[in-house]
Amino acid sequence: MNRNFTRCAFMIVGLGAMLTSCSKHPQSAKTGMKYNDKYNGGFQVFKKTHPAPGPGLVPIEGGTFVLGGSADQDVSFDYNNIRRRVTVPSFYMDDTEVANVDWLEYLHWLNINYPGDRELYYNALPDTLVWRKPLSYNEPYVDNYLRHPAFQDYPVVGVTWDQAQEYCTWRTDRMNENILRESGQLATWKDAATGGKGGKGKAAGATTAAAGGSKEPFNTDIYLNGQIKGPGIDGKHMMPDLNPNAKPTDGKKGKPTRTVGMEDGILKQAYRLPSEAEWEYAALGLVGNTENENITDGKMYPWNGMGLRSPKKRTRGLMMANFKRGDGDNMGVGGYLNDKADITAPVRSFVPNDFGLFNMAGNVNEWTADTYRQLSFEDVDDFNPFRGNEYKDKRMADPEKGLLAKDKYGRPIKDPAKAAKKQKWSELTVAQQQAATVNNANATPANGAALPAGIATNPATPTTATVATTPGAPGTPADVIKAGGKPYTADQRGFEDSTSTVLYGVTTLVNDHSKVYKGGSWNDRAMWLNPATRRFMDQDDASAEVGFRCAMTMVGATEIHPDSRPHFVERKPKPYKAKAK
Missing domain, CATH: 3.90.1580.10 (paralog of FGE (formylglycine-generating enzyme))
Structure with a gap:
């Protein structure tokens, strides 16, 4: 990994530790409560930063x-690049x-x-x-x-x-795993390869154990959901957990620690x-x-x-x-x-x-x-023009515990989205129960959860689940066709395309x-x-x-070099002090 990139990851982690131990805590502008205070609930907020790019990016x-x-000129006479102003x-x-x-x-x-x-x-x-x-x-x-x-x-x-899509997914996981291992959030590469005893172990990268004791490679989504942690997995410099309900990782002594969340600003966006x-x-x-x-x-x-x-x-x-x-x-x-x-x-x-x-x-x-x-x-x-959306949701293996279903490669199983908006809890849990009871001869995830009818994954390739979304297509789950009594398709690649799909490959x-x-x-x-x-x-x-x-x-501010350009002064909220009448 790039040395400067590694140093940046360490600095972010160090900043988080500094904020959690500082006596002058930042304050909520809406409630007046202090952030990063283990005595009032332990809500942690870190300094707003502009994240650095991942390796290889500019x-x-x-x-x-x-x-x-x-x-x-229209060199191919396809009339396919009509000029249009976009952002x-x-x-x-x-x-x-x-x-x-x-x-x-x-x-x-x-x-x-x-x-x-x-x-x-x-x-x-x-x-x-x-x-x-x-x-x-x-x-x-x-x-x-x-x-x-x-x-x-x-x-x-x-x-x-x-x-190319599969490579992007793999590269994302390797980048984020390396950040976590180099910064001490996960066991170091050496400890992961040798079992932490200095002896001969399995190949590095093949020893990450998820909750439940199974050995499988690191996945960013599964880690962010808290399903990659435990003895032999946790690093020596994990984030302090200020939640008053948190307990020491070993269950006996020491300070409570936690895995990294998206709110910490340590992990990078996906390639x-x-x-x-x-x-x-x-x-x-x-x-x-x-x-x-x-x-x-x-x-x-x-x-x-x-x-x-x-x-x-x-x-x-x-x-x-x-x-x-x-x-x-x-x-x-x-x-x-x-x-x-x-x-x-x-x-x-x-x-x-x-x-x-x-x-x-x-x-x-x-x-x-x-x-x-x-x-x-x-x-x-x-704004941000794109054609190719296929909306998918991560399948829950256990909605009550918040556990994601995984395929044989330790990656979250994704199903076509069933609605254009956030589902009610009752709708989500019922749909997950139906999915878990339907037998599918095409594929079965490693954790034993069955795939809904009409959904198939290639067991040899770590891809996401796919499903026919044409209303009335054989094997299409009813809850995909209708959600809340209204038709919905998760596939927007042909959005407002009037061409009949039955003609594809015949006339074009x-x-x-x-x-x-x-x-x-x-x-x-x-x-x-x-x-x-x-x-x-x-x-x-x-x-x-x-x-x-x-x-x-890129998340956050859009300017790359803001220091060289004029700006309005950013006005921070005044600190609040409770006063008795």
């Missing part, structure tokens, strides 16, 4: 821009594409944690056969591109949209694929051409100017990205290779844009989170599995380097020309 300050506005909130984004070495780390983790699950490992493998062409000798790439050290810093390709709007906004990097809310110059590419070559003296004439200049010209003339890449190039090649992002044009196309529709730009909201290639990718690749012409261009591919397909990078939601 901040992208959001704002308004014209979606599709950088395109000078993109601030977020974080990987400065590079995910590289082969990053994916090999993922495969290694799967191998040591599930050594007997060959299907799981196989399903995570990229499709190296994407390099094969009927009339091209690409077999060396089939054998070497993913694993040979010579390609370790090249972008991973042959990855489907679904595989995910960027939305199409986020990707396009980040690729343009107009922040470099902005002064006092005025954009001084637009862009057609992630760099300034209309050309594709560097204008600077030292690099004059060199291509600004890795792309195909013309038929049969993938890298230039021998002796003076222009973009110096016959196929892909290392992920830190070329000059980053004004946000500090590498290869936002060329090298490989990149998956986005959006489901493709030709007229999405007209349909989506103008577009369906709810069609996902947007952008950016152009090593084998694309220059027209695809424009960030406004958009194409789609089925989420189960892969290509030697498509990779991805991750994003992360």
Whole structure:
């Protein structure tokens, strides 16, 4: 882990400890009660901070821009990028594409944690056969591109949209687990691997025991629900628990401690694929051409100017990205290779844009989170536009105890949302009881809770449960179709889409599995380097020309560098002192 990132985690934990032990407690502006006081209830509040990004990410300050506005022509005559002004909130984004070495780390983790699950490992493998062409000798790439050290810093390709989503989930859990172990909230990596006795233990990462004594890897959602704790799991520097009802962890002596909560500001947000709007906004990097809310110059590419070559003296004439200049010209003339890449190039090649992002044009196309529709730009909201929502709820294994149901990989089982609003407690508990009593031949979670009819999970892949949500579809649970007497669908990918679903794949290639990718690749012409261009591919397909990078939601203030800009003075509430009459 990045040393500065680790230090940041320690500082946050140290800040929390300082606030809980400080004699001058902060005060509630509404009740006058002191925060962080174990004698009045122990409600803990920590200093408001702007969270640092996770490893590999850079901040992208959001704002308004014209979606599709950088395109000078409809190169594919698809009429699919109608210009529209939208607002993109601030977020974080990987400065590079995910590289082969990053994916090999993922495969290694799967191998040591599930050594007997060959299907799981196989399903995570990229499709190296994407390099094969009927009339091209690409077999060396089939054998070497993913694993040979010579390609370790090249972008991973042959990855489907679904595989990219799984990687994001895995990366989130490993990041947060590392924060907790490095800061002493969980047992250290060494103690977890050796059982805390210095002896020979299981592979690190495979020894986290959840409540109940089962051995399974760390999961952020399960941890936040308080289901990963106990002897051999807890760290030596856990958060103090000021709840007057709390008892020492060992049940005998010592001060009560607790697991980290989202309120502590220690854990990070989940990694995910960027939305199409986020990707396009980040690729343009107009922040470099902005002064006092005025954009001084637009862009057609992630760099300034209309050309594709560097204008600077030292690099004059060199291509600004890795792309195909013309038929049969993938890298230039021998002796003076222009973009110096016959196929892909290392992920830190070329000059980053004004946000500090590498290869936002060329090298490989990149998956986005959006489901493709030709007229999405007209349909989506103008704030944080996105098309692809599939609303899901975590299933409760025991609503009375607040325990989440887990799959065989220790991850929460998620069912399609049954209502557009928070359910009543009676509705929630009845639905959970019905779900627990329905037998399903397709899958059974590791904790013994049966899946509702119509829901199936691939036992070899740690995915969330899926369900048919078309009213009247065979096997669709009645409580999914109707909630409170009103029809509801948890799948909003085709929101207000009038196209009949029975025609998908018959009269068009577009369906709810069609996902947007952008950016152009090593084998694309220059027209695809424009960030406004958009194409789609089925989420189960892969290509030697498509990779991805991750994003992360930014919480809190939207300004990245507030100290350099004018602000109104923030007025804090006056402290309250109770006075007798």
